[in-house]
Amino acid sequence: MEGAERGALDRSLPIRYAQQEPSQVPEKALSALNTYRQRDLTKVPIRFKAVGNAPIMKENMYKITASSRFQAVIQFLRKQLGWKTGTPLFTYINLAFAPAPDDTVASLFKASPPSMVVEALD
């Protein structure tokens, strides 16, 4: 099969790592990895804006932990709006795109400086 052969070629490169005797990952690499796993606890300002028939919020500026997932923002917003589970709520960043639920707030904030606006559309 042509595809299978090509696939095998594609993956031939990592073999220089794979063919070594089984050994441990160096401690230095593991501690580096753990450094990048630490949660970013800084707070990111987020402004919510209602679009369409979404209810207007009394308070619309919030600070949310940078390492939170966007999923957490959606859940927070649903709670604030008293939105029932199952009722659709569409959320956008700067009216441009709907983020993936596992995007982090930090990533979205970097992508849309200086301030991130989350629009909610019912």
Next chain:
Amino acid sequence: MSTYGARHYNSQATFSTPASTTLFRRLTWEGTVPLEVRVDSKELPANSDRGLECYYVQAPRVSYLPLLMPEIRRFLMDVVFDEAAAEILKEDEWWFESEDGIPMKWHWSIGLIYDNHAISHSLRSTRVATSGVPLKLTLHLASPPSDKLLLSPSVEACKQAFMGQLKEADFIRWGNTKRMTSLRKAEQDGIWEGIKEHNFDDFWRVASKVTPTTAPTRTQSPPPSSASVHGRPPSADPGNVPDRDGAYSVRCIPVRVYLPDGPVLQDLVPPMVEDGSPNTLGQYLATHIPLLFPLQPPPPPPSRTNPNPQAPAVQQLAYALIQGVLAPPEAEMAWLGACLAGADGWVNVCVGLVR
């Protein structure tokens, strides 16, 4: 393959996509990974034909798990389950789990799932990671952990997530989503149909309108000076896409870095660095995750005793996989964005640790 002739014609007719770019896009598109799907033996309905509950598939990297469901279902219904079981099983409760017990996300491309599993699994396994082994997935027939899967398993939800990613990529590149929003409804649907049907030409017919391309090769349009190898095709050439649409003119390249067992890092990745040279994968990784990709120190100045000094060796801690391929540090980020991005426009860099 019948499409080869058509592709040859296309690449000559459209100067905007050089043949080399089309080649790498096709290699990315044709990439496949082996999957082994096994129904959780504890959940097999009564009267199932045990011993056959395993399905093997060589799946396209650019595809998604919900798109595999129909063929997996057909296999199970034909071979494994009896009619009574087939009637009570609800496909919208099915979900996949890796052998490490991690639920597989519906909105991650299959290639990303495979590479991310490979780098994560290599941390735990005492066994040597061998290339080309099937990714073992357990298919559960009930109780999906929706807080971890984040989306419903429907093809429609997957499509919405995919379109969202395309738009986010567009936003990262240009600071707006004009290119995506100016696509007609039929084109937006067509780009997803291209994924669903795994049709390269259908997909790229639309995707080329939103994905920046590399500059035409020098033989087609010689640049005025050696300084402009990247970008700036002469504007007098009517066949060229204007420079402002080129891969090296974007604001940033949509890139995500996956570390073993998480997290996923996302930073602004400009195509050029301050000195005006192209941003490379090596520079990008050394800037954002320097502890895993320490900067190579320069060689000491030559002396009489050592006229050709070598740079001191730095222990290599990690490596970068893009589309399952070990990516060289000198790969330019803009080029990666134009040629090796996934179908959703994102360059996924999976970082593994060297043993």
